[in-house]
Amino acid sequence: MAASYRLVAMACFLALLVCTTNGQLSMKFYARTCPNVEQIVLSVMTEAVRKEPRMGASILRLVFHDCFVQGCDGSILLDNAPGLASEKDSVSNKNTARGFEVIDAIKAQVERACNATVSCADILALAARDSVSLLGGPKWPVPLGRRDSTTANQTEADNLPSPFENITSLISKFAAKGLNAQELTVLSGSHTVGSSICFAFRTRVWGTEPNINPPFAIECRKNCPASGGDNNLSPLTTPNTNRFGNQYFKNLMIGRGLLHSDQELFKGGAGGPTDRFVRFYATNGGAFARDFAAAMVRMGNLGPKTGNQGEIRLNCRRVN
Known part of the structure; x- marks a missing residue:
């Protein structure tokens, strides 16, 4: 079985190389124009995560x-x-989205070093990679050369995968982005760090869901009452170590997924289309780290603007 997963990971990397070439992204994109950009991003992220480990999950x-x-x-x-x-x-x-001020801080330093050169999209991609690495997770190469959009799409953002979705809907939404069921599972492993507001999991811990560990539900209710306290925070994975690892998958196997959408990845006795991936990553932290890195690079190649598309924003919060 392990060999088959290695083949899948290798196939992803090979496909990635093609996508990177076709998308005009390059590991050396800023080699001459802003050679210190990665060091600048890492420096700011190191301080941000030192002050608040949760910030790493927020940037991710x-x-x-x-x-x-x-x-x-x-x-x-x-x-x-x-x-x-x-x-x-x-x-x-x-x-719920947060961390914008950290991206602003990075952008300000990058602009001082290399004015009107590095996109906010590339800064965000590098910051997410460093967030995972600083929390003890894998580090991966980030192809660069994205340009910034001059538009936004609030309607499309309204339809992002939500904590209330079932496995069929999750697989469909990831497939629409060219990501398969295994990539859905491994990328969901990002919930090994971070927190969720009570509103997002109240119905799971106070409802009648069969696929939940009863003592875990009772434990969660302490910080998420049946009414009120919508913004109370609870860790997505317990114990909350603020370290990036495979505990998330171990929790799913015993009904301790905080969000409904998390637990949908593992049906247990009922069986489910992603159960085998959860089992594999729960028992193989090294494979999770490797495959997560590969999936993050692949996701980073989703529709980047390159060449003359978009612009290099001078301020990440507004169009030039």
Whole structure:
């Protein structure tokens, strides 16, 4: 079985090389124009995660929500403006998307070093990679050369995968982006770090879902009452170590997924289309790290703007 997963990972990397070439992204895109960009991003992210480990998970969530709407183009970073409805105000992001000030801080330093050269979309991609690495997860090569969108799509952002979705819907939404069921599973492993607001999991822990560990439900209710406290935070994976690993998958196997959408990945006795992937990653942390890195590179190639498309924003929050 392990050999088959290695073949899948290798196939993803080979496909990735083709996509990178066709998409005009390159590992050396800023080699001459801004050679220190990766060091600048890492420096700011190191301080941000040191101050608040949760920020790493927040930045990782931002890149997901960016790439799934219009491609990886930094559109999630845009504020409201005349004729532009911000994705920040979508159902999926309002009051939950965070970390924008960290991207602003990185952009300010990058602009001082290399004015009007590095896109906000590339900064976000690098910051997400460093977030995972700083929390003890894998580090992967980030092909660069994305340009920033001059538009946003709040309606599309409203339809991002939600914590209330079933496995059929999740597989469908990922497939629409060219990502398969295994990539859905491994990318969901990002929930090994971070927190969720009570509103997103109240119906799971107070309802009648069969696929939940009863003591776990009771435990979660302490910080998420039947009414009120919508914004109370609980860790997505327990124990909450703020370290990137495969505990998330181990939890799913015993009904301790916090979100309904998380637990949908593992049906247990009922069986499910992603059960085998959950079992594999629960027992093989090295494979999870490797495949997560490969899937992140693949996701980073979702519809990037390159060449003369878009622009290099001077301020990530607004169009030039």
